Amino acid sequence: MSETLLAMRNLKVHFPIRGGLFGRPVGWIRAVDGVDLDIAVGQSVALVGESGCGKSTLGAAILGMQRPTSGTISFEGKPIFHGEAESLRALSRDVQIVFQDPVSALNPKLTVGESIAEPLAIHGVGNAKQRKQRVGELLKLVGLQPGHAARRPNAFSGGQRQRIVIARALALNPKLLILDEPVSALDVSIRSQILNLLLDLQQRLHLSYLFISHDLSVVRHFADRVFVMYLGHIAETGKAGDVFATPIHPYTEALLSAVPLPDPAAQRNRRRIVLKGDLPSPSNPPKGCAFVTRCPLAQPICREVPPPLVAVSDDHQAACHVRAPQSGIAASSAQVIPAGSGKHGEPI
Numbered sequence: 001m002s003e004t005l006l007a008m009r010n011l012k013v014h015f016p017i018r019g020g021l022f023g024r025p026v027g028w029i030r031a032v033d034g035v036d037l038d039i040a041v042g043q044s045v046a047l048v049g050e051s052g053c054g055k056s057t058l059g060a061a062i063l064g065m066q067r068p069t070s071g072t073i074s075f076e077g078k079p080i081f082h083g084e085a086e087s088l089r090a091l092s093r094d095v096q097i098v099f100q101d102p103v104s105a106l107n108p109k110l111t112v113g114e115s116i117a118e119p120l121a122i123h124g125v126g127n128a129k130q131r132k133q134r135v136g137e138l139l140k141l142v143g144l145q146p147g148h149a150a151r152r153p154n155a156f157s158g159g160q161r162q163r164i165v166i167a168r169a170l171a172l173n174p175k176l177l178i179l180d181e182p183v184s185a186l187d188v189s190i191r192s193q194i195l196n197l198l199l200d201l202q203q204r205l206h207l208s209y210l211f212i213s214h215d216l217s218v219v220r221h222f223a224d225r226v227f228v229m230y231l232g233h234i235a236e237t238g239k240a241g242d243v244f245a246t247p248i249h250p251y252t253e254a255l256l257s258a259v260p261l262p263d264p265a266a267q268r269n270r271r272r273i274v275l276k277g278d279l280p281s282p283s284n285p286p287k288g289c290a291f292v293t294r295c296p297l298a299q300p301i302c303r304e305v306p307p308p309l310v311a312v313s314d315d316h317q318a319a320c321h322v323r324a325p326q327s328g329i330a331a332s333s334a335q336v337i338p339a340g341s342g343k344h345g346e347p348i
């Protein structure tokens, strides 16, 4: 059994909609609405789903930046206390984040060396000379030169800036990196370079990753485990190979149908599942299954009862009344479209 680094249990993050008398809440945005998620030491976990489904909010709760409404998150067996400065300070050594946009992530007035050394200075690590040396090591680690430390961010391309952001995130030797759409803002031609760098760093430094993305094709080569999120809930989770080869939830299936296949013949025969409508508002979610308003398989029960996550095979769970009935029996073969069918679930 691999060692658990992070354990999230029934996490809820609800934002108040203010507008009543004296700014009292008149409603709630249920951004994250009861999520269980574990990350093991050295594991790469992908969190995927459409814009607005709650991915970044969940990441912010792990970082201690967003106080949960309820539920718990523990790191190395210790609960994260969101209000306590000391707990959050300790956490910030172990958990770091890389955001989508490397341009806004770097202060244009600071040299690259100053930016990378910032977390070291904040945590009082080393003296100025030692920090300078560490900056040089970190730049080399991400494929840049120690001499680059003296330059400002505008002297670098988008891909190089993201390398600098990654170097800064690694400065304190974190155990977990939250990668929030780390390549989405980059030119397609350099995305794979950054993904390869992240894979290489993970192996060398034995890092754990929470890789947040709306794009399953990015996650394909990257993740050990996938969590598919929809409107604050986990719709499906399992080993990446299982989820890609045999998606259970119709939402996962729709997301996967948009991922290009490496085999041109299979790609020609692939049927793209286009979901109707938009993600419902998290301030007014459907009563039963969150996906019911867009689901091609919806049954009367789906409008009434939220489906629990049910095991469909070893280490693979889905929340779907139709495909993963609550009896715990795996969805029937008539309902699961096997990999290679050429309709929905082609092998990836």
Ligand SMILES: Nc1ncnc2c1ncn2[C@@H]1O[C@H](COP(=O)(O)OP(=O)(O)OP(=O)(O)O)[C@@H](O)[C@H]1O
Pocket: 015, 029, 030, 031, 049, 050, 051, 052, 053, 054, 055, 056, 057, 058, 214, 282
């Ligand atoms: N501070 C906040 N106050 C109020 N609502 C918020 C706040 N932060 C996020 N939300 C809302 O919570 C929901 C989830 O937002 P979140 O940013 O977590 O989604 P996401 O999955 O990361 O989307 P994207 O892919 O666009 O980054 C959205 O409806 C968003 O408008």
Ligand SMILES: [Mg+2]
Pocket: 055, 056, 057, 180
């Ligand atoms: Mg986001």
